[in-house]
Amino acid sequence: MKDKRILIVEDNSDLSMLTKLALTKVGYTVVCASNGEEALKYIETSGMPDLILLDMKMPVMDGWEFSRIYKSRFPKSAAPIIVMTAAQDSEARATEIGAEAFIGKPFELQELFASVNKMVS
Amino acid sequence: MSIKAKLFIANILMFLAALIPGSVLVKSYVEVPQSLKVTRNIYSLVHELTLLNNAMVDIRLRDVKRAKNQWIAISNQIETYIDELEDTGVEARYYETLNETNDLIRRLFLGMDTADVTTLTAEQRKFLISQVNLKTHDMIMVGHILLSVMQEDLQVFNNRALQYVLSFFFLVLVIMILEYFFLNRYFVNPIIELEACVTDIGKGNFDREVPFAEKDELGSLGMAINKMRNDLKVLTTSKEEFLSTAAHELKTPITVLKTTSQLMEGMDEKEVVNFLPYALKTINRQCNQLNKLVVDVLEVSRLELEQTELRKTDFEMSKLVEDVTFDMDKVSERHKIVVLENKAVTVFADRTRIEEVLVNLLDNSIKYSPGGGEVEVKSSVKDDSLQVSVKDQGIGIPKERQDKIFERFYRAHEGTSYEQVTSMGVGLFLSKQFINKHGGEIGFNSVEGKGTTFYFTLPLSRKEGL
The missing domain is CATH 1.10.287.130 (Signal transduction histidine kinase, dimerisation/phosphotransfer (DHp) domain)
Structure with a gap:
């Protein structure tokens, strides 16, 4: 699994650090971006990851705007997106923006692993 | 019954109230022809003449003296009536004829003093009677003509009176209709609009706006309701x-x-x-x-619920500033909190609340300067009060949002790309409440893109320098 790269897009540094730690422990390579803009820059310079974990509420460029630009700029090579957010109505919105899965905060680690494993394979 | 119906009924009542006495008044203004005033007199005149005619019979009975007195009395009465007639301006030929005839008859009767009627022959007597008869008939004729003229005058008078009254009626009607529309437009319809709006607001629908904007009391009521609706809408949202x-x-x-x-x-x-x-x-x-x-x-x-109570104590402000800046400095690696000035001074205040205020200001500075940088803190004494300022080099506050910044739930970066900076919008509201409760002031200077400086003042403790 070491060759699988996951990009975490999350503005809370504690949370992104912990999630990175958890996923690294089970063998993924993990990169963090603190907002949508940083995430796009990363994809452009280092290539498309295998999975994107996307938080919705971030400064500078939020999850909605990111996914819009992301889907239009990389229509064919786009990696799957799992939306992670605390807001209630985001489940509906996630399907709206074309995310493949949705994880509500706070989440169980097992839940996260199950979803990630499913998306990556 | 709707207010429109009530207005309509009120109008009808006013219409009747104006019309009925008005008609009477108007009618009285129509000029009564003079001739009508003497109608009664003419009737009397004719009556007297008829009497006279009948009295002629007495000549046949040879009681001349008694007949003569009667005739003279009647003739005098006739003269009075004729004089009155003259005064009323009736056509001259009428009363002149009457006068002439009356004089003739009187001379006839007066002449009987000198003559002895008993010596008159039957033929002479017959001639006398027929003369008087003819003349009185003439007079009666004139009387009847006068009466028919008066009938015509009366008719004309009635027509004119009717005309006046009808004109008056239509005038009042037009005024009433105009008045109905006026009241409707300026009172009834606005009230109906207001009712609809307020009902909507009661149901939680804040979209209906009161449409009119007259400069009267109803207009300002409408504006007040609009403002209230807007405030409610904003508050609910x-x-x-x-x-x-x-x-x-x-x-x-x-x-x-x-x-x-x-x-x-x-x-x-x-x-x-x-x-x-x-x-x-x-x-x-x-x-x-x-x-x-x-x-x-x-x-x-x-x-x-205004239940917040302050627990004031004397405490050292400089120590508070030190502690808070030390803790807040650790929050973000990209930011450095620098204390440029920290005067050792005692204040009498609720330490917990003041700490919250300072934390809030520093928190905001960090949050709204996402690129990192320095946050400068100064605590000094100015004009007998403590002044604390927190300055950042962040994104600043847009000018059009500045006046609402202390409002509850208000987030100045709503709708901008910094909207998602985690903030509940209550920090500044609370800070202002706390500072004001202490008798101090809170304010800021901000330039969009350059940075913001927030400051607050607190009165010094009585122990300080007095």
């Missing part, structure tokens, strides 16, 4: 947003705590030991954050 933001804000630290503990569950002893320091720091930080959020929410609802 703000509250909804606040609640949704609060839910989100609270879930974030909880997620961190949960992930931390779950991670540790899956670690072996060695990993746990290595991880522990970071875990504990994180837990602490997140709990502080949670606490702050919970306190904020509670404060907001407490202030609504």
Whole structure:
């Protein structure tokens, strides 16, 4: 699994650090971006990851705007997106923006692993 | 019954009230021809003449003396009537004829003193009677003609009176119709509009705006309702947003705590030991954050009930500044909090609240200068009060949003790309409440793109320098 790269897009540094730690422990390579803009820059310079974990509420460029630009700029090579957010109505919105899965905060680690494993394979 | 119907009924009543006495009044203004005034007299005149005619019979009875007195009396009466007739301006030929005839008859009767009627022959007597008869008939004729003229005058008078009254009627009707429309437009319709709006607001629909904008009391009532509707709309929206933001804000630290503990569950002893320091720091930080959020929410609802009480003590401001800046400096690696001035001074205030204010200002400075940088803090004495300022080089506050910045739930960066900076919008509201309760002031200077300086003042303790 070491060759699988996951990009975490999350503005809370504690949370992104912990999630990175958890996923690294089970063998993924993990990169963090603190907002949508940083995430796009990363994809452009280092290539498309295998999975994107996307938080919705971030400064500078939020999850909605990111996914819009992301889907239009990389229509064919786009990696799957799992939306992670605390807001209630985001489940509906996630399907709206074309995310493949949705994880509500706070989440169980097992839940996260199950979803990630499913998306990556 | 709707107010339109009531207005209509009121109008009808006013219409009748104006019309009935008005008609009477108008009619009295129509000129009564003079001739009509003497109608009664003419009737009397004719009556007398008829009497005279009948009295002629007495000549045949040879009681001349008695007949003569009667005739003369009647003739005098006729003369009075004729004089009155003359005064009324009736055509001259009428009363002249009457006068002539009357004189003739009187001379006839007066002449009987000198003559002895008993000596008259039957033929002479017959001639006398027929002469008087003819003349009185003439007079009666004239009388009848006069009466028919008067009938015509009366007719004309009635017609004119009718005309006047009808004109008056239509005039009043037109005025009433205009008045109905006027009242409708300026009173009834506005009230109906207001009722519809307020009913909507009562149902929670804030979209209906009062449409008219007259400069009278109803207009200002409409504007007041519009403002109220707007305020309610903003408040409802703000509250909804606040609640949704609060839910989100609270879930974030909880997620961190949960992930931390779950991670540790899956670690072996060695990993746990290595991880522990970071875990504990994180837990602490997140709990502080949670606490702050919970306190904020509670404060907001407490202030609504105005139950917040200040617990004032004397404390050293410089120490507070030191402690807070030290803690806040650790919050963000990209930011450095620098204390440029920190005067050793005692203030008499609620230390917890003032700490909250300072934390809020520093928190804002960090949050709204995402590129990092320095945050400058100054605490000094100016004009007998303590002044504390917090200056950042961040994104600043847009000019059009500045006047609402201390409002509850207001987030100045709503709708901008900095909207998602985690903030519930209550910090500044609470800070202002606290500072004002102490008798101090809070304010700011901000230039969009350059940075913001927030400051507040507090009165000094009585112990200071007095």
